[in-house]
Amino acid sequence: MTAPHLRSSLPATGGAAADMIGFWTLFYKEVLRFWKVGFQTVAAPVLTAMLYLLIFSHVLEAHVRVHDVPYTAFLVPGLVMMSILQNAFANSSSSLIQSKVTGSIVFVLLPPLSYRAFGAAYVLAAVVRGLVVGLGVLAVTGWFADVRFAAPLWILLFALLGGGLLGTLGVVAGIWADKFDQLAAFQNFLIMPLTFLSGVFYSIHSLPVFWQQVSRFNPVFYLIDGFRYGFYGVSDVSPWTSLAVGVCCFCAVAALTLAMLKRGYKLRM
Amino acid sequence: MSVPAIRVSGVVKHFGAVCALDGVDLEIGGGEFFGLLGPNGAGKTTLISALAGLVRPDRGTLAVMGHDVQSDYRQSRRLLGVVPQELVFDPFFSVRETLEIQAGYFGIGRCRQRDDWIDEILDNLDLTTKAHANMRTLSGGMKRRVLVAQALVHKPPVIVLDEPTAGVDVELRQGLWRFIRRLNEDGHTIVLTTHYLEEAESECGRIAMMKAGRLVALDTTANLLQRFVGESLNLEEVFVRVMNA
């Protein structure tokens, strides 16, 4: 044997503990990624939500009360939830498509990360981005309305569920899309209509019966309705119904994501 | 006999109508310094990608130190370090962050040994002064060095380098070979592709030549140089003759 040339040795790794470290590292990397460009990823969406609030509340405050809640106060949770959803989706989907297009996705495909750890890290980072933006929106828009916190646990639960669902959907979209414009189509033709037609800006009871029925097929409606229940204790449907719908949707999308990741769909040729 | 570092059996891979790998069988022993040569499009990168699990073969199996790359992928990937051919990087991070993150993916958390090893890699690849520079600000050759560093960060026993010296200046190339040779002397198996055949001739103990998805030559470097009896050829001349045969 020749004398060892290289000084350093590494601790032995393997098994579930190594996978856990891999998971936390990928999660940390994903959080750092959006945090380093926080002006675009956090400040910009907070400003957008602020503008919605100023315009809609200015136009409608004097005319509309929903469930006996003043319009601006009604609007705040809707905007917060919309921001959580859109930013959670944006985080996982844009990170994945960016690293696919530039090729740096190999850095996460070469290591022994399990496909579960891989998916979970992207989703959890998306949830964090959603929550950070959501808190920012709440902090800023809360000044303009008498916001109450009737049932804080429901607030937290629906925030996590919404971030998780859209973060997971973002993983699906980011893996499926080959180009940025395909991702934009996903965003413009699916995510945007679902969030806008969900009761962010109105109670569905103010809609004609037909559109009320249509809204009930939109999972985002339940997320926003349940979230709003946490603030004012009033909602269009029972929060338990909303929770059930949210959890079912999350499980379905998560199952799809895991199946895609396990097969290596579009990631491993 | 001990398990080979790499075993490739009957691997076939098509991309649409293109047959990138057309039944490749290959065994590389532990501790070898092995060269994988072939013209553009021969299938070298596809073979490496299949080994790394980036490409799934249509047929055949591959294993790293006896661990199948499909069924036992966690273990096979832990044992393998790959320097990709494409010059890719993550623009958000510094060199050191990039390496720490890469180590984390392999299950190596923050600890003294990890930091020492990263220091040692940076030192050997002459990157110490760039440790805190953002990846975006590095020159092409520097980015290539970071790619090499990333492949070594978990100290894998089997190291595959897909054209590691493309676009790298003379001094670093020599430094890089010194480092790789040292790793080889320490028992790491090295597999290398390059279009600089004099590098392969001086570094590799054994060489495979690929053409259109098949192995067309596989022998020790010394035997390959003797292949055409009565003529004293260098590796490049042998390569040209094999390819035109």
Ligand SMILES: Nc1ncnc2c1ncn2[C@@H]1O[C@H](COP(=O)(O)OP(=O)(O)OP(=O)(O)O)[C@@H](O)[C@H]1O
């Ligand atoms: N993702 C892909 N999609 C379609 N065709 C591919 C893909 N990857 C490789 N190929 C084709 O497979 C063949 C082998 O390519 P490969 O990259 O393995 O060659 P190589 O030996 O590494 O060449 P080079 O020396 O240029 O790097 C080529 O014909 C290439 O066009």
Ligand SMILES: [Mg+2]
């Ligand atoms: Mg190649």
